[in-house]
Amino acid sequence: MSKSNLTRRGLIKTGAVAGAAGLTLPTYLRADGHSGFTNAPTGSTVTLGFNVPQSGPYADEGADELRAYELAVEHLNGGGDGGLLNTFSSKALDGTGILGKKVEYVTGDTQTKSDAARASARSMIEKDGAIMITGGSSSGVAVAVQALCQEAGVIFMAGLTHSNDTTGKDKKANGFRHFFNSYMTGAALAPVLANNYGTDRKAYHLTADYNWGYTTEEAVRTSTEAMGWETVGTVLTPLTQTDFSSYIAPVLQSDADVLVLNHYGGNMVNSLTNAVQFGLRERVANGKNFEIVVPLYSRLMAKGAGENVKGIFGSTNWHWSLQDEGSKAFVKSFGTKYGFPPSQAAHTCYVQALLYADAVQRAGSFNPCAVGEALKDFSFDGMGNGPTLYRGEDHQCFKDVLVVKGKENPTSEFDLLEIVEITPVEQVTYDASIFGGELGACNPGA
Amino acid sequence: MDAIILQILNGLDKGSAYALIALGLTLIFGTLGVVNFAHGALFMIGAFCAVTFSRLLSVSHEVAVPGEVDFLGNPMMRDVPYIYDILGEATGAAVIDWAVPLSILFAIPVMIGIGFAMERGLIKHFYKRPHADQILVTFGLAIVLQEVIKYFYGANPIPTPAPSAFTGSFDFGALLGFDPGSIIYPYWRLVYFGFAALIIGAVFAFLQFTTFGMVVRAGMADRETVGLLGINIDKRFTIMFGIAAAVAGLAGVMYTPINSPNYHMGMDFLVLSFVVVVVGGMGSLPGAVAAGFLLGVLESFASMPVVLDTLPGINQIIIYLVAIIILLTRPRGLMGRKGVMED
Numbered sequence: 001m002s003k004s005n006l007t008r009r010g011l012i013k014t015g016a017v018a019g020a021a022g023l024t025l026p027t028y029l030r031a032d033g034h035s036g037f038t039n040a041p042t043g044s045t046v047t048l049g050f051n052v053p054q055s056g057p058y059a060d061e062g063a064d065e066l067r068a069y070e071l072a073v074e075h076l077n078g079g080g081d082g083g084l085l086n087t088f089s090s091k092a093l094d095g096t097g098i099l100g101k102k103v104e105y106v107t108g109d110t111q112t113k114s115d116a117a118r119a120s121a122r123s124m125i126e127k128d129g130a131i132m133i134t135g136g137s138s139s140g141v142a143v144a145v146q147a148l149c150q151e152a153g154v155i156f157m158a159g160l161t162h163s164n165d166t167t168g169k170d171k172k173a174n175g176f177r178h179f180f181n182s183y184m185t186g187a188a189l190a191p192v193l194a195n196n197y198g199t200d201r202k203a204y205h206l207t208a209d210y211n212w213g214y215t216t217e218e219a220v221r222t223s224t225e226a227m228g229w230e231t232v233g234t235v236l237t238p239l240t241q242t243d244f245s246s247y248i249a250p251v252l253q254s255d256a257d258v259l260v261l262n263h264y265g266g267n268m269v270n271s272l273t274n275a276v277q278f279g280l281r282e283r284v285a286n287g288k289n290f291e292i293v294v295p296l297y298s299r300l301m302a303k304g305a306g307e308n309v310k311g312i313f314g315s316t317n318w319h320w321s322l323q324d325e326g327s328k329a330f331v332k333s334f335g336t337k338y339g340f341p342p343s344q345a346a347h348t349c350y351v352q353a354l355l356y357a358d359a360v361q362r363a364g365s366f367n368p369c370a371v372g373e374a375l376k377d378f379s380f381d382g383m384g385n386g387p388t389l390y391r392g393e394d395h396q397c398f399k400d401v402l403v404v405k406g407k408e409n410p411t412s413e414f415d416l417l418e419i420v421e422i423t424p425v426e427q428v429t430y431d432a433s434i435f436g437g438e439l440g441a442c443n444p445g446a
Numbered sequence: 447m448d449a450i451i452l453q454i455l456n457g458l459d460k461g462s463a464y465a466l467i468a469l470g471l472t473l474i475f476g477t478l479g480v481v482n483f484a485h486g487a488l489f490m491i492g493a494f495c496a497v498t499f500s501r502l503l504s505v506s507h508e509v510a511v512p513g514e515v516d517f518l519g520n521p522m523m524r525d526v527p528y529i530y531d532i533l534g535e536a537t538g539a540a541v542i543d544w545a546v547p548l549s550i551l552f553a554i555p556v557m558i559g560i561g562f563a564m565e566r567g568l569i570k571h572f573y574k575r576p577h578a579d580q581i582l583v584t585f586g587l588a589i590v591l592q593e594v595i596k597y598f599y600g601a602n603p604i605p606t607p608a609p610s611a612f613t614g615s616f617d618f619g620a621l622l623g624f625d626p627g628s629i630i631y632p633y634w635r636l637v638y639f640g641f642a643a644l645i646i647g648a649v650f651a652f653l654q655f656t657t658f659g660m661v662v663r664a665g666m667a668d669r670e671t672v673g674l675l676g677i678n679i680d681k682r683f684t685i686m687f688g689i690a691a692a693v694a695g696l697a698g699v700m701y702t703p704i705n706s707p708n709y710h711m712g713m714d715f716l717v718l719s720f721v722v723v724v725v726g727g728m729g730s731l732p733g734a735v736a737a738g739f740l741l742g743v744l745e746s747f748a749s750m751p752v753v754l755d756t757l758p759g760i761n762q763i764i765i766y767l768v769a770i771i772i773l774l775t776r777p778r779g780l781m782g783r784k785g786v787m788e789d
Contacts, residue, residue: 057710059601235751238762242705242714243460245635246749249452252628269603270705277632277704279615284627304706306605320517335518414517 037367038153038445039129046101046366048073048353049130051121051145052159054109057266058137061300061345065135065159066107067338068346072353075333076103083333084354087326087382092361099360110136114144121145125152131366132157134352137345139163139212146175153445155368157352160317160345162264162296164215167396168435173442174368176375176395178355178388179348182212183430185295185315186219188401188423190227192313197258197291199228204256206247206271208263209236216262220295224260232256237267244271248278257285260293268294269304276308297404299343302416309406309416316402318347318384319419326384341414351383355390369442387425393432395439401428448619448628453746455618459635459704461742462642463489466697467719468726468734469646470690476666476729477683480569481577483585486716487592488557488691492698493707494595495556497604499549503529503542544609546703553699554692561691565684588712596709603706608634612703634703641700645693646735652689653731662686666729721769727782737780741765 078095108120726733
């Protein structure tokens with residue numbers, strides 16, 4: 001015989017608690033928050049969420065990303081000169097918004113901190129009804145926000161994130177990356193380094209002590225060792241380090257003849273400046289000229305390092321000096337609106353916004369699972385990187401990779417890097433299983 | 447041996463910056479009794495004085511470059527500094543090349559002015575408030591100042607090179623009988639160390655050998671009695687705040703060629719400088735200087751690969767570890783005075 005403890009007072013209490021909980025539940029978990037998926041647009045507009053660093057060390061890069069997104073929205077809504085819509089191989093978009101809905105946007109500030117980035121993304125999803133989140137300038141942030149978007153049931157179109165982990169061990173079904181990664185950097189850079197500096201080299205790595213640093217060091221080490229180089233030292237440097245002199249000094253004591261700086265942003269600016277101050281550019285070791293390598297270049301960061309970047313090899317996802325029709329169209333569109341050429345961060349963000357819109361248009365639905373299917377194994381061209389594949393197995397874009405060098409005689413403050421080689425996509429393609437991880441199932445949030 | 451000498455040199459120049467900031471912090475704490483968390487921001491503003499002065503010298507007009515086009519296909523324009531028109535290209539270029547040392551002349555009045563404004567406008571209202579209030583208000587001020595700098599100068603580091611006469615390195619290895627090239631040290635870092643020693647010596651001499659300094663030292667020891675003697679000690683302490691601000695600012699000016707300045711550089715130094723002050727002993731000027739150099743050298747040694755292989759991660763905690771050990775064994779720090787922050 002069962003005994004019920006239900007009383008009138010208990011029922012009222014339970015109902016009140018349940019009612020309050022219902023009112024405070026996140027929008028994307030409430031039944032009225034979607035029509036089969038999170039934040040399904042019901043009116044004449046659709047809202048995108050641009051989550052970029054608006055404060056903190058990468059604020060300038062974030063500002064460039066935001067400019068690019070605003071330009072993308074303008075073009076999607078039929079404004080401006082249309083930019084890359086004119087050169088994009090897919091012709092699904094026609095300048096009338098996405099599926100006929102005018103594109104609006106909200107912005108969040110990642111602060112280049114994982115917790116702040118998740119909070120701003122969550123706010124845009126829950127309060128502003130963003131159907132898609134995109135942006136960022138850090139792999140730590142990308143991995144964190146990607147996981148949030150997976151839980152929330154929205155698409156995440158990554159911004160500037162270079163770690164293998166984003167589409168490797170931490171990949172998610174709702175996350176997609178256009179930017180290249182550490183593996184591709186190693187695969188593209190190593191042959192150029194071997195051609196220019198020979199195969200008998202001893203390398204010393206200084207590596208930023210976080211996720212991106214580890215994967216970049218591993219990629220460059222593996223690729224250069226395969227070419228015959230020997231790695232004679234690797235030292236992790238704190239992310240907060242500003243003066244690298246005490247890390248550069250041991251390089252002088254080692255028998256290294258190449259220094260690889262697996263640093264980005266302010267770390268890269270300072271470590272490269274310190275290395276040049278200690279005369280490494282003029283040094284002769286093992287009978288060879290000492291060389292410095294910066295695996296991931298950014299024009300905005302190169303500007304911070306000034307003259308120290310001259311002649312130093314690195315890689316980049318895109319550069320404004322490319323002469324294909326897509327790159328020229330984007331540079332013209334961005335340069336006319338803002339008065340200076342776009343950075344690689346701006347390019348990848350603009351392209352991601354258009355790729356998302358195009359996928360929705362082709363899928364005929366904003367449902368993230370339908371959008372994901374449209375992006376999977378999607379081949380396209382005309383976006384500035386040549387023929388590109390959004391690989392279905394890991395949601396990583398595969399395209400040519402640029403190897404660049406600090407320009408010896410720049411003609412302007414933007415003319416800091418020159419392209420020395422465009423590495424074909426076949427050379428940087430890898431088996432999706434090597435980095436582990438599982439995409440899992442798409443989550444529409446329903 | 448050569449590795450040890452190199453790390454000592456590294457520690458000395460890092461210690462120079464710690465010592466200069468900690469010296470200013472201690473001056474302010476010793477005179478006004480204020481824990482000034484905005485002192486790192488003064489170091490940063492000093493660095494941006496150098497950036498501003500460089501930019502002022504480089505104010506330009508555009509001249510079209512015949513036959514060349516920019517990235518949009520428009521005629522290429524080249525910036526020509528007005529100073530070239532005034533002094534001629536060679537002299538103008540030399541003045542711009544020496545912008546960092548010359549900006550000392552610009553930074554001194556600016557920093558003293560900012561110091562006076564900070565002290566009179568904000569900090570004097572917190573003299574009688576608890577230290578926690580002082581820390582909160584000055585930390586808030588530091589955040590405001592760095593955000594103002596970021597608004598006007600952006601978040602990216604700004605390259606501010608040393609004069610070309612000081613680029614390159616000095617070969618201590620050849621001088622000391624080691625292998626040539628085994629102990630090389632950048633000229634500008636040597637200049638920075640010498641500059642720091644000069645400033646520290648000047649501050650000590652000022653306090654030790656001038657009447658003004660004698661009154662300030664007396665005020666630091668017993669403010670009330672000096673006041674009863676009819677001396678306006680508050681006015682002198684305000685001047686000391688201005689001097690402390692100038693010391694931090696000059697440390698920032700001369701630091702710019704070592705690391706490209708950014709808006710956050712003050713915060714990067716602030717916490718470590720406070721540890722330096724605590725290790726040296728609150729209120730002790732020689733303690734602040736000694737601890738600055740000591741911790742700078744220890745930090746350098748902790749970054750050596752042989753040390754990191756034995757104790758991974760020690761480079762990130764060494765300063766705090768030493769602070770804990772010193773405070774456990776000498777609770778007032780290396781040279782702390784009895785009664786300071788103990789009531």
